[in-house]
Amino acid sequence: MPRLRPLAAVTGSLAGAAALALALTGxxxxxxxxxxxxxxxxxxxxxxxxxxxxxxxxxxxxxxxxxxxxxxxxxxxxxxxxxxxxxxxxxxxxxxxxxxxxxxxxxxxxxxxxxxxxxxxxxxxxxxxxxxxxxxxQSESAQVSQAVGNYTGYVKDQAGALLTATKSFAAAYSGGDLAAARAQYASARSYYERIEPTAEQFGDLDPALDLREADLAQGQQWTGWHRIEKDLWAPAGYTPADAATRTQLADQLVSDTQKLYDLVHAKDFTLTIDQISNGAIGLMEEVAGSKITGEEEAFSHTDLQDFQANLEGAQVAYGVVRDIAAKKGSQGADVVSKLDTEFTTIATTLAQYKSGDGFVSYTELSTDQVKQLSDQVNALSEPLSRLTSIIVK
The missing domain is CATH 2.60.40.420 (Cupredoxins -  blue copper proteins)
Structure with missing residues (x-):
């Protein structure tokens, strides 16, 4: 997760998106x-x-x-x-x-x-x-209001599911059941990856939860998912944390996740329509910046599950603004048509790498397979980059 990023398993076809558009904003x-x-x-x-x-x-x-x-x-x-x-x-x-x-x-x-x-x-x-x-x-203002309300509900629900999954994961890790913790790691993180742009709005909370070792500043304390990831998939020559340190790291992870939950459930928590569409853009930039390169999950190599979660989050964000964009003249219709196609294409390709409840290790992908995914991310990112300017004009 690169620092200073901008602000935001759907594998099925988007053929039903038009039918759902009214439901998502109506x-x-x-x-x-x-x-x-x-x-x-x-x-x-x-x-x-x-x-x-x-x-x-x-x-x-x-x-x-x-x-x-x-x-x-x-x-x-x-x-x-x-x-x-x-x-x-x-x-x-x-x-x-x-x-x-x-x-x-x-x-x-x-x-x-x-x-x-x-x-x-x-x-x-x-x-x-x-x-x-x-x-x-409905008027556009009513559609926007309901789209924001529906997406805000989605963020709250994902934060709640994240909190529950994180507590279970942290208990296994701190209790020394490392096999159980490894089994839960990627699926629990998926809830976070779907709504990470929202977490990024809250100052140091995102680095506390999701900072990678490669992004550590000198003297900076390393906490969160990736610090624990290194323990669970310890590289050669690395000594994992002792029981006391595991408990400290687990407690901190739960505490920071609770903060995120409390913030998005606060009475004054609000989002805007441009934050939602920019969030979709930001999530695919996440994919391009670290998931597609295998840098995000340097020890577990569960990057494809993160990729899937980012894609799901981006598609949900796009889904709630799709109908609004479609009514913005020929430019809006063109962007929606391209996004429908590109979301379906990349989801279909990613689904080829499913394995059980998760995905194959990123290390199993060939250079050509990585390039295919990268090209499809780029193809999706181009029309997605125009989404916000279209819906707010």
């Missing part, structure tokens, strides 16, 4: 729609249940009841299970709320998140069929 205000029959949703400590798994396109009302003992949230996810197309947070125990969201025809997933941390639970398919003319047109 939520209606959270109030009951008298013309819509409410879909009952029940949240409990152990389960969340939606009374039906299908609805017609347009404004859809969910009547959400929390029968559990802890705060909960209800979410609707896009087909990739990463993008949030709607969520209702802070549903307290014993509370019933009406939540209205406008969805285009397509495939989605419902989910809940007890305590509002960790991965979404009880993820279930939810299909939206062709509507009967109930779709409500």
């Amino acid at each position: 939520c209606v205000p959270n109030k009951a729609d008298a013309t819509a029959e409410a879909i009952a949703v029940t949240l409990s400590d152990g389960k969340c249940t939606v009374s039906t798994n299908t609805a017609e396109a347009g404004p859809i009302t969910f009547q959400v009841t929390n029968t559990g003992s802890d705060v909960n949230e209800f979410e609707l996810l896009a087909e990739d299970k990463l993008r949030i197309v709607g969520e209702k947070e802070n549903i307290g125990p014993g509370t019933t709320v009406n939540y209205v969201v406008q969805l285009a025809e397509g495939d989605y997933f419902s989910a809940c998140r007890k305590g509002m941390v960790g991965d979404p639970a009880h993820v279930a398919a939810f299909t939206v069929t062709k509507g009967s003319g109930r779709t409500v047109s």
Whole structure:
């Protein structure tokens, strides 16, 4: 992760992106729609249940009841299970709320998140069929507002999942179960890599969490993921940390991750539409700057999993602004067409290197394979670099 960078597993086709565009930017205000029959949703400590798994396109009302003992949230996810197309947070125990969201025809997933941390639970398919003319047109300002809201929700959810995964990883590392820590390392980091440009907004937090050894300044304390990575995949001649130091490093990693979680869940946390699109740009610059060269994961060689997470984060950011860009005349339409194609191309190529739940070691790639990925990153970066100027004009 190079310093002084600018500010921001989707392997499927983007063929459905146009159908999802309205859903990603088109939520209606959270109030009951008298013309819509409410879909009952029940949240409990152990389960969340939606009374039906299908609805017609347009404004859809969910009547959400929390029968559990802890705060909960209800979410609707896009087909990739990463993008949030709607969520209702802070549903307290014993509370019933009406939540209205406008969805285009397509495939989605419902989910809940007890305590509002960790991965979404009880993820279930939810299909939206062709509507009967109930779709409500929106002004650009409303689309921007909802796009920002949906992406902000995504960042919060990724931070929550990161915190949960980091605690598990840190416990294994500090407890001396290094095999378990190695197994969890790349997948836990993926949550961070998807939203790293947001972490970069918070001063020294990103270096504390993600500084590489090659970027250490003289006398600078080295903490975070890559300091632990070196212990887990110790190079020849290197002496790994003792138990006391492992505990210190693990505690610091959890503490800094908790800070990130608290910052993005603060009441005054906000993002702008240009930060979202610039974030997509920044994530692919991350790929070009360190992942494609194998410099990011110098000891574990799990660079391709980081690459995938950066790509996922960039595609989510692009997804929430895509419809806005598409309506910006011929330039916008041209950029969207190119981005749809290039995102699909690079995701397809990267998927060839999947291995189990992760990817092959970066060291297994040939020079020609690295060049192919590099060329595709460059092809994607060109239209992506124009995205912000198009959506803010």
